[in-house]
Amino acid sequence: MRQVTSADYLYEDALAEDIPTDPQVRQDYWFDRCQDKIEESHLGGLFAGLFKFHVHRITREELHEWRSHPDGNQYLVAKIVEKFEELPDNYRGGYFPWFLRNRTRFELDHSTVQAPCQITQLRNREARARKYLAPKDRHKDIKDLTPFAKFHCFFFYLMALDNEHPPPLNREHCHWFDFGFVVSHDEHEESLLGAMYSTILFGSTAQEEYMQSLGSSTMAEQINEKDPICSFDEFWKAWERGELMTLFDKHWPDLKTKSTTTYNIFDRLRVFLEAKAPRPSIWRLRHFLAMEDVSVESAAPEIAWAARDYGFSEQLDTRTTIELKELYRQLFKKVEPLVIHHERMKGNLVQLAENHVDITAPRMKEVLEGLR
Numbered sequence: 001m002r003q004v005t006s007a008d009y010l011y012e013d014a015l016a017e018d019i020p021t022d023p024q025v026r027q028d029y030w031f032d033r034c035q036d037k038i039e040e041s042h043l044g045g046l047f048a049g050l051f052k053f054h055v056h057r058i059t060r061e062e063l064h065e066w067r068s069h070p071d072g073n074q075y076l077v078a079k080i081v082e083k084f085e086e087l088p089d090n091y092r093g094g095y096f097p098w099f100l101r102n103r104t105r106f107e108l109d110h111s112t113v114q115a116p117c118q119i120t121q122l123r124n125r126e127a128r129a130r131k132y133l134a135p136k137d138r139h140k141d142i143k144d145l146t147p148f149a150k151f152h153c154f155f156f157y158l159m160a161l162d163n164e165h166p167p168p169l170n171r172e173h174c175h176w177f178d179f180g181f182v183v184s185h186d187e188h189e190e191s192l193l194g195a196m197y198s199t200i201l202f203g204s205t206a207q208e209e210y211m212q213s214l215g216s217s218t219m220a221e222q223i224n225e226k227d228p229i230c231s232f233d234e235f236w237k238a239w240e241r242g243e244l245m246t247l248f249d250k251h252w253p254d255l256k257t258k259s260t261t262t263y264n265i266f267d268r269l270r271v272f273l274e275a276k277a278p279r280p281s282i283w284r285l286r287h288f289l290a291m292e293d294v295s296v297e298s299a300a301p302e303i304a305w306a307a308r309d310y311g312f313s314e315q316l317d318t319r320t321t322i323e324l325k326e327l328y329r330q331l332f333k334k335v336e337p338l339v340i341h342h343e344r345m346k347g348n349l350v351q352l353a354e355n356h357v358d359i360t361a362p363r364m365k366e367v368l369e370g371l372r
Helices: 006-016 023-028 037-053 060-067 073-084 095-101 103-107 118-132 148-161 187-202 205-214 232-241 244-251 260-273 282-290 301-309 318-334 337-345 349-356 362-369
Strands: none
Touching: 006 023, 006 037, 006 060, 037 060, 037 073, 037 095, 060 073, 073 095, 073 103, 095 103, 118 148, 148 187, 148 232, 187 244, 187 260, 232 244, 244 260, 282 301, 282 318, 282 337, 318 337, 318 349, 318 362, 337 349, 349 362
């Protein structure tokens, strides 16, 4: 059996349409030389083309051989160029011309690109997003945006503008929770939901910026709508009123005709966003489980209350806490959250858990029985 290489990890990322996060992959295949996430997407698209769409697809072993050549990056770049030039011009895609324009950067032995610091990146993104504010707000300090809903939604806008999604954070007002990412089953679904928000908020604007960064000459043919679909004022006011789903219904009326995966998320999102306050504690339990190294003692009050509602406490030893977290994570994979909540309210959580997961530790069953 051969040794696993960084090309193997890159291949898996390309198949999943993910940007590599492994440090060695990012170094070996130049993702650490990209200036922003858009460029990382271009580079990922280039390798996806080699692995998935080229008429003569390359293998992981072949790519690793190119990278391991004594001539280093110059050889790897040359082989990639050679592979794409096997194809007619109109079959090479949009990523290859971008790669050619930047090939010198990738041929160097070491990266010379220094990504902007986080503060600079945030300021650049903020400047791009300000044009969506009402004229009276465009020159205000962000922290002076009022009411709170406007301030809160603007920071979500900053992420959606780059087709990103928020992480779960240990705070009451967390974008990951407030905008429904808590209903996602995994990271892939979170990315899909983030893309759905970007679509209703910006329409083809984000796509237009993406095509401009590629230097595409066919941009006008591929993009019909130029303006954002949903105004910022419409967005933050809908969130404040608890009516976000009306935006999806209004601006994406054909959503039910989309893929099954997309519609399933949409259906779950509706259940969550349209729930009357206070929402069932099961959602904050998912919030609690989504964060690493957050205990009942350190969790924000609403999150800690929900965790206690499902058996977590300061009195549990470390092993039992870990096992209880894993039990709930496994249960969430097999049972919808509101079903778990309803059985919890009826005192049937032990039976539900036993029907779907293995409860081998006596202490675990004791904790669940104590919730009746």
